[in-house]
Amino acid sequence: MAHLSPQHDVAIAEVIFYSFAFLTAIFLALQHGFGKSAGWYLVVLFTLIRLLGAAMYLATLQDPTNISLYIGAATLQSAGVTAIIMVQVAFLGKCVGLATHENVIGRDGQKTEEEGKASIAQVSTGRLRVVQLLLLAGLICGIVGGTKSSQHYTDTGTFNATDLSVVGLGVTLGGFGLLVLAAAIVALKLPGLRTPMGYSDELSGMHSYKPGRPESPNEIETATAQRYDGKTRRTEARWLIIEVLVSFPFLLVRLIYSCMFIFKHDNNFSTIFGDVGYFIGMSVVMEMIVILLAEVVGLTLTPRMAEEKALKAANKQRSRWYEHIPVIGLGFRLYRKHGNKY
Numbered sequence: 001m002a003h004l005s006p007q008h009d010v011a012i013a014e015v016i017f018y019s020f021a022f023l024t025a026i027f028l029a030l031q032h033g034f035g036k037s038a039g040w041y042l043v044v045l046f047t048l049i050r051l052l053g054a055a056m057y058l059a060t061l062q063d064p065t066n067i068s069l070y071i072g073a074a075t076l077q078s079a080g081v082t083a084i085i086m087v088q089v090a091f092l093g094k095c096v097g098l099a100t101h102e103n104v105i106g107r108d109g110q111k112t113e114e115e116g117k118a119s120i121a122q123v124s125t126g127r128l129r130v131v132q133l134l135l136l137a138g139l140i141c142g143i144v145g146g147t148k149s150s151q152h153y154t155d156t157g158t159f160n161a162t163d164l165s166v167v168g169l170g171v172t173l174g175g176f177g178l179l180v181l182a183a184a185i186v187a188l189k190l191p192g193l194r195t196p197m198g199y200s201d202e203l204s205g206m207h208s209y210k211p212g213r214p215e216s217p218n219e220i221e222t223a224t225a226q227r228y229d230g231k232t233r234r235t236e237a238r239w240l241i242i243e244v245l246v247s248f249p250f251l252l253v254r255l256i257y258s259c260m261f262i263f264k265h266d267n268n269f270s271t272i273f274g275d276v277g278y279f280i281g282m283s284v285v286m287e288m289i290v291i292l293l294a295e296v297v298g299l300t301l302t303p304r305m306a307e308e309k310a311l312k313a314a315n316k317q318r319s320r321w322y323e324h325i326p327v328i329g330l331g332f333r334l335y336r337k338h339g340n341k342y
Helices: 006-032 040-059 067-099 113-123 125-156 163-192 218-227 230-262 276-300 304-318 328-341
Strands: none
Touching (some): 006 040, 006 276, 040 067, 040 276, 067 163, 067 230, 067 276, 125 163, 163 230, 230 276
16 A cells, blocks of 8 residues: 555545535535526536545555556546536526526616616527537547546656647637626626516526416415515625636636646646645645635525425415315316416
8 A cells, every 4th residue: 555645635635625515516406406506516516526536546545556547537637627617607607597587777777678688698598508518528628638648648658638638628718718708798787687577597496486477376476576586686696696706716727727737738737746736726725715615605595496395385375275176176276377368
């Protein structure tokens, strides 16, 4: 069994930190709904990647001659930087989802609802998905390129970046630039949000209400709106955009660390064989701060599941006993929903 090196100490710290982060991410994903909570499943994925990478590197203590363990750890390290940027794109999408149907006013306070929608639509969820696909392509290139670089080390004893690694990091840098631009646009529009006329929950993963005749009694809709009113939505949207903006400096440092190895071929910035000081200060700590920010903000958001559960409980409590009778109850519910239309 080999002795503990500084890199192994870092791996132990990562296992401890990301074990708690992984459990918290699972909790948040369950709270906000796994299927519609864009962002949280990516946080789960990133924390899992870091856990597996650290575990593989610690496994080299038992088998220090197993090159496959080093290859796996290096590949997972290269994949993580793109995954954590994808988390921020998804969070920006959540923010846009909250603000899509909001009224936006300028400094003169005269912008109409249509103008507000048009201005915030500059960063649509569809365009953000394009950025996600771009980053996904960079992620795939990074994984394949990292595998080939590690295999080249096995054959020659030198660890150099391949063309695919260069392309993958270049695509990731492009996606990061688009993310910064999109976040700047949203941040400039967000402070002017007025009381909403309803909002899109496509990416927010939260229960929404829209204008028009409610499907439940008026008092239930009012209670739901009071629990989760426009002010709450605007506050949550602002927290999300603040988290995205604050994470940018840390992500930039992390990207610079990758660029120094991929583009400058400086082995001091290798995640496996490089200087451990650079690795800790420019990679490990930066990623931990970003994940910590994301999960702290996530704990402040209104759980989608709690909203749906409260609404179902209110509907059940306020419904009449005869509405639970087959056929008769269905007729009453259909009349309440569509009666005024005829």
